[in-house]
Amino acid sequence: MTREMTGAEMVIQALIDQGVEDIFGYPGGAILPIYDEIYQQDNIRHILVRHEQGAGHAAEGYARSTGKVGVALVTSGPGATNMVTALTDALLDSIPVVCLTGQVPTHLIGNDAFQECDTVGITRQCTKHNWLVRSVDDLPRILHEAFYVAKTGRPGPVVVDIPKDVQFATGTYVGPKNIQHKTYRPRVKAETASVKAAVELMSKARKPIFYTGGGVINSGPEASHLLRELVRLTGFPITSTLMGLGAYPASDKQWLGMLGMHGTYESNLAMHDCDVMVCIGARFDDRITGRLDAFAPNSQKIHVDIDPSSINKNVQVDIPIVGDVAYVLEDMIRLWRSSAAQPDKAAIAAWWQQIDKWRARKCLAYTPRRDAIMPQYAIQRLYEMTKGKDVFITTEVGQHQMWAAQFFGFEEPNRWMTSGGLGTMGYGLPSAVGVQVAHPDSLVIDIAGDASVMMTIQEMSTAVQHDLPIKIFILNNQYMGMVRQWQQLLHGNRLSHSYMEALPDFVKLADALGCHGILCDHPDKLDDAIAEMTEVKKPVLFDCRVVNLANCFPMIPSGRAHNDMLLPDEATDEEIESAIGEDGKIMV
Amino acid sequence: MNQPASAYFLVNRSDEPETHTLSVLVDNEPGVLARVIGLFSGRGYNIESLTVSETEHETHLSRITIVTMGAPMVIEQIKNQLARLVPVHKVVDLTTSGAAIERELAMVKVRGKGDQRVEALRLADAFRARVIDATTESFVFEITGKGDKIDQFVALMQPLGLVEVARTGVAALNRGPEGM
Numbered sequence: 057m058t059r060e061m062t063g064a065e066m067v068i069q070a071l072i073d074q075g076v077e078d079i080f081g082y083p084g085g086a087i088l089p090i091y092d093e094i095y096q097q098d099n100i101r102h103i104l105v106r107h108e109q110g111a112g113h114a115a116e117g118y119a120r121s122t123g124k125v126g127v128a129l130v131t132s133g134p135g136a137t138n139m140v141t142a143l144t145d146a147l148l149d150s151i152p153v154v155c156l157t158g159q160v161p162t163h164l165i166g167n168d169a170f171q172e173c174d175t176v177g178i179t180r181q182c183t184k185h186n187w188l189v190r191s192v193d194d195l196p197r198i199l200h201e202a203f204y205v206a207k208t209g210r211p212g213p214v215v216v217d218i219p220k221d222v223q224f225a226t227g228t229y230v231g232p233k234n235i236q237h238k239t240y241r242p243r244v245k246a247e248t249a250s251v252k253a254a255v256e257l258m259s260k261a262r263k264p265i266f267y268t269g270g271g272v273i274n275s276g277p278e279a280s281h282l283l284r285e286l287v288r289l290t291g292f293p294i295t296s297t298l299m300g301l302g303a304y305p306a307s308d309k310q311w312l313g314m315l316g317m318h319g320t321y322e323s324n325l326a327m328h329d330c331d332v333m334v335c336i337g338a339r340f341d342d343r344i345t346g347r348l349d350a351f352a353p354n355s356q357k358i359h360v361d362i363d364p365s366s367i368n369k370n371v372q373v374d375i376p377i378v379g380d381v382a383y384v385l386e387d388m389i390r391l392w393r394s395s396a397a398q399p400d401k402a403a404i405a406a407w408w409q410q411i412d413k414w415r416a417r418k419c420l421a422y423t424p425r426r427d428a429i430m431p432q433y434a435i436q437r438l439y440e441m442t443k444g445k446d447v448f449i450t451t452e453v454g455q456h457q458m459w460a461a462q463f464f465g466f467e468e469p470n471r472w473m474t475s476g477g478l479g480t481m482g483y484g485l486p487s488a489v490g491v492q493v494a495h496p497d498s499l500v501i502d503i504a505g506d507a508s509v510m511m512t513i514q515e516m517s518t519a520v521q522h523d524l525p526i527k528i529f530i531l532n533n534q535y536m537g538m539v540r541q542w543q544q545l546l547h548g549n550r551l552s553h554s555y556m557e558a559l560p561d562f563v564k565l566a567d568a569l570g571c572h573g574i575l576c577d578h579p580d581k582l583d584d585a586i587a588e589m590t591e592v593k594k595p596v597l598f599d600c601r602v603v604n605l606a607n608c609f610p611m612i613p614s615g616r617a618h619n620d621m622l623l624p625d626e627a628t629d630e631e632i633e634s635a636i637g638e639d640g641k642i643m644v
Numbered sequence: 645m646n647q648p649a650s651a652y653f654l655v656n657r658s659d660e661p662e663t664h665t666l667s668v669l670v671d672n673e674p675g676v677l678a679r680v681i682g683l684f685s686g687r688g689y690n691i692e693s694l695t696v697s698e699t700e701h702e703t704h705l706s707r708i709t710i711v712t713m714g715a716p717m718v719i720e721q722i723k724n725q726l727a728r729l730v731p732v733h734k735v736v737d738l739t740t741s742g743a744a745i746e747r748e749l750a751m752v753k754v755r756g757k758g759d760q761r762v763e764a765l766r767l768a769d770a771f772r773a774r775v776i777d778a779t780t781e782s783f784v785f786e787i788t789g790k791g792d793k794i795d796q797f798v799a800l801m802q803p804l805g806l807v808e809v810a811r812t813g814v815a816a817l818n819r820g821p822e823g824m
Contacts, residue, residue: 365728
């Protein structure tokens with residue numbers, strides 16, 4: 057389809073042709089022609105945020121919960137620089153986001169014009185790719201390429217920077233079907249020989265483990281489905297990174313819980329002792345591996361990843377497989393079924409016995425309190441009270457995030473939105489806005505901390521404006537809990553600036569914003585309060601006052617190995633103080 | 645985009661840094677060099693030499709030749725990171741793909757009189773350097789060769805009145821009939 061139109065019209069037409077229904081944005085001088093087009097049409101809904109970072113995280117939440125590309129629209133200069141955090145977040149967690157930025161007119165570029173910044177220069181390192189559109193003739197191609205690049209291969213954020221004169225100029229629109237990218241063709245189908253070698257190695261395993269990550273979710277629901285099939289077929293235990301939660305159901309008996317720094321005892325010890333590790337769509341991040349020279353020392357490793365640069369980056373693997381998780385899993389299942397070799401049943405049974413012993417250690421246990429709410433208890437009750445409901449969870453970053461990962465069970469993919477790689481405090485609230493836009497009738501809860509939530513609290517106003525009944529469940533301990541925990545571990549309990557003085561009265565704040573406020577400070581009242589929160593058809597700020605000094609365990613302190621965890625009942629003051637040696641201190 | 649085959653087994657666990665020459669074919673679009681350089685600086689890789697120019701004008705393709713140093717695992721990372729940049733068509737490691745030819749061009753300005761001048765000319769002749777500018781008290785030599793040959797020539801010119809040197813950086817191709 058080709059026809060004459062202005063650059064601004066092309067943007068709307070391209071969004072429609074790409075199947076976009078909702079976009080998140082904030083207007084400003086250099087993007088006004090596009091906003092004028094938005095005003096004159098009904099195909100695309102625009103959600104006005106309160107800060108551009110919020111638009112970015114909302115687009116991420118939208119993308120992560122739907123599998124579609126999230127779209128953000130912002131102006132030049134400060135509009136673009138405010139997006140940098142969200143773009144970096146999306147890059148590190150491989151979330152497909154297309155961000156359209158206005159730019160000063162072409163003839164003013166480089167002139168230090170009003171609200172000018174070098175957007176493509178600034179965002180080059182925090183996007184998968186970016187474009188400055190110099191001519192309206194290039195605009196349709198670049199817009200379609202942007203969607204293609206964002207969602208193809210390892211997904212990620214892209215920026216299209218559109219000068220104001222290009223938005224006004226008239227040119228010929230070309231539809232997406234006529235566009236093919238010149239160079240970018242990531243490999244999705246793996247080499248059969250390497251998959252065969254992997255299946256052969258798996259069939260000889262005596263102490264195997266699946267270690268899966270966000271790549272399974274990114275590969276689509278079919279990948280999660282195939283993962284379940286393969287895990288059940290093999291009978292192997294499975295653990296996952298923070299980003300991969302939900303790909304495998306938490307209620308299943310083969311599930312060991314999350315691994316890594318705040319992962320479960322059983323998953324980390326199983327990783328340490330395994331003889332065959334099958335890593336699928338995860339990237340051996342430093343929060344996962346702990347001490348590299350002591351990481352799964354006696355194992356042979358299979359690594360499935362769509363991005364060749366993830367392979368052999370931190371950990372040398374024995375069988376690298378470059379491909380899309382769903383394709384590779386399909387091949388693995390087929391080859392496993394047709395393979396004569398099957399693992400030694402007795403060995404696998406013995407492995408499970410060992411794992412059950414580790415499980416019996418009950419690493420997540422905590423001492424309940426009758427007079428005060430333990431943060432773990434709050435998450436447990438939230439989970440129990442919303443079980444079976446159509447729930448999406450987002451989080452901020454910190455202790456509450458780890459407790460949510462430990463105590464909230466996810467049964468399906470795309471239900472868990474969290475900032476894993478970048479660790480962006482303030483991610484959860486705007487992300488919940490995006491999720492709720494995509495799923496208007498679902499229960500969307502941001503499990504938050506009192507410090508994180510203050511970073512993007514203004515987006516509650518967005519939720520009110522657009523009737524998005526998001527629930528902000530704040531575990532309020534009046535501290536930056538994780539910062540404090542590290543200060544206790546590393547800095548002699550000198551709690552430098554981690555106490556949140558002068559927190560707002562969240563109930564009054566909710567009232568002022570036009571939301572519903574709830575305060576709960578006693579375990580006996582918690583269930584009723586949670587029920588109230590889920591029933592209210594408005595955005596809710598839930599101020600859940602929890603025990604102030606609780607810390608997040610189990611934990612692999614920096615510089616230690618998987619089999620050297622700090623468990624909650626061992627975490628005496630003395631043990632905490634000596635948990636991290638001088639070497640570990642450098643590692644953070 | 646060319647990607648490394650999925651079943652490559654890395655056996656070399658040596659952490660000794662190695663020098664590799666990479667040839668990178670890219671779309672000659674605005675910012676492409678910044679992407680490549682940003683990758684190296686952002687991830688802490690070394691650039692020993694970098695040469696870039698459009699080599700195929702009709703298709704707007706540029707060839708970037710990078711000489712880099714790192715442990716084998718890092719070199720592998722560099723190649724994979726380069727390959728995943730969107731405007732990159734192809735990455736070839738000339739160091740591992742057989743004997744490559746590497747050449748660099750330098751212009752060397754030398755100032756002097758009398759015996760020094762004669763000696764400079766004599767050495768230039770031995771190194772097959774050409775005189776491309778001359779005054780009664782100076783020469784500019786053009787010399788082509790491998791980096792160490794140029795290093796050696798420059799070192800010899802030092803006591804003979806070396807003024808300044810401009811070097812192009814390394815250009816490299818594979819031997820034999822095949823292209824990258």
